[in-house]
Amino acid sequence: MSSEEIVAESGKYLMNTYGRYPIALARGKGCWVWDEDGNKYLDFITGIAVNNLGHCHPNIVRAVTEQCKTLMQVSNLFHLEKQVEFARLLVENSFADRVFFCNSGTEANEGAIKLARKWGGANGGKYKIVHARDSFHGRTLGALSATNKKYQAGFKPLLPGFKGVPYGKIEPIEKALSDEKVCAVLLEPIQGENGVILPYENYLKDVRKLTKKKGVLLMLDEIQVGMGRTGKLFAYEHYGIKPDIMTLAKALGGGIPCGAFLATEEVAKNFTPGVHGTTLGGNPLAMSAGLAVIKTIMEDGLLDRTTASGEYFLGKLAVLRDSYPGLVKDVRGKGLILGIQFTSPEIAKDIVTRAMGKGLLSILTEHRVMRLLPPLIAGKKEIDQAIGIITAALDEASDA
Numbered sequence: 001m002s003s004e005e006i007v008a009e010s011g012k013y014l015m016n017t018y019g020r021y022p023i024a025l026a027r028g029k030g031c032w033v034w035d036e037d038g039n040k041y042l043d044f045i046t047g048i049a050v051n052n053l054g055h056c057h058p059n060i061v062r063a064v065t066e067q068c069k070t071l072m073q074v075s076n077l078f079h080l081e082k083q084v085e086f087a088r089l090l091v092e093n094s095f096a097d098r099v100f101f102c103n104s105g106t107e108a109n110e111g112a113i114k115l116a117r118k119w120g121g122a123n124g125g126k127y128k129i130v131h132a133r134d135s136f137h138g139r140t141l142g143a144l145s146a147t148n149k150k151y152q153a154g155f156k157p158l159l160p161g162f163k164g165v166p167y168g169k170i171e172p173i174e175k176a177l178s179d180e181k182v183c184a185v186l187l188e189p190i191q192g193e194n195g196v197i198l199p200y201e202n203y204l205k206d207v208r209k210l211t212k213k214k215g216v217l218l219m220l221d222e223i224q225v226g227m228g229r230t231g232k233l234f235a236y237e238h239y240g241i242k243p244d245i246m247t248l249a250k251a252l253g254g255g256i257p258c259g260a261f262l263a264t265e266e267v268a269k270n271f272t273p274g275v276h277g278t279t280l281g282g283n284p285l286a287m288s289a290g291l292a293v294i295k296t297i298m299e300d301g302l303l304d305r306t307t308a309s310g311e312y313f314l315g316k317l318a319v320l321r322d323s324y325p326g327l328v329k330d331v332r333g334k335g336l337i338l339g340i341q342f343t344s345p346e347i348a349k350d351i352v353t354r355a356m357g358k359g360l361l362s363i364l365t366e367h368r369v370m371r372l373l374p375p376l377i378a379g380k381k382e383i384d385q386a387i388g389i390i391t392a393a394l395d396e397a398s399d400a
């Protein structure tokens, strides 16, 4: 089928939940994808921060192919060597002592909220969660209760016990923590869906100090920024703090659905047999993919490469900001999560659409931002190509 035919069939058979681009993608390799009509795109969406190793990385393909021939699913009624091995690598490379595997980001946050409440119940009957008002934590009802109100419309009543505060400000959190029923603060270290928002440098340090003082857990949602995206395996490492709970998904399984929440022993011990579970979470297929992802990130020097590429990219974006002051308002990012904020929503949409027409995939997100999430394997060559396309789109928009 052609792209056009697939778009038409989508409109007939699928629930109408997504604002999709009118392109049907057929295959990918490294930093590139091709649509059903043979057009080639530089993929700086990467499945929304999933394909950190690029498309069809040979290590993931090999691991998953072998696993498919061996064992794909057995349930968590049994122990699995690959599940233990992946958990050990996550523990050895993070603050955490224990891991729970699930299938998606929202499910990871759901489990993390349950764990925080279990801990809170055992520590003075605390159950409330303080979260940033504009955040994105997922679409299931628990995670949605901690997410931007615009996604909540039509689904109320949500879970009670959630208190939203502005992101990046410490006083509102301090005030919220005067409520003795608060068990945890849940935050994204950098907000992705909200338009690549970086808080002030010491924000997480200040929040960590406060939560420690008040005896409250700090939960970090690293679903978008974890697994190397910012140049560290986990974004919290930039800020000299350690959370009590962290959630992961997206890049964790390299394209195979996989989520997880990680916690310290002190917190994790509140989960006992039967209190939480999943049929497919941690299955051999996802574990083999995840192991290939983490080993490749660690062994191929991708963290340092991401830092260098991110600095190079941000430097080039700053030149665009200075060259097109009427169109570009701000550029920002850390590692390879980057945003260009335009001067109006119309300009943002126009540039993202023009760039797509010229072969660059990027996401139009909140606050007039073009979000760029290149694979961590992208180098100067691909970044220069992207800059060339964005520059051409800006030139066209200036002339229009």
Ligand SMILES: Cc1ncc(COP(=O)(O)O)c(C=O)c1O
Pocket: 048, 104, 105, 106, 107, 109, 136, 137, 138, 139, 188, 192, 193, 221, 222, 223, 224, 249, 250
């Ligand atoms: C920070 C963050 N948390 C949670 C989620 C939800 O993940 P999923 O779509 O896998 O449920 C997302 C998805 O964009 C996210 O960016």
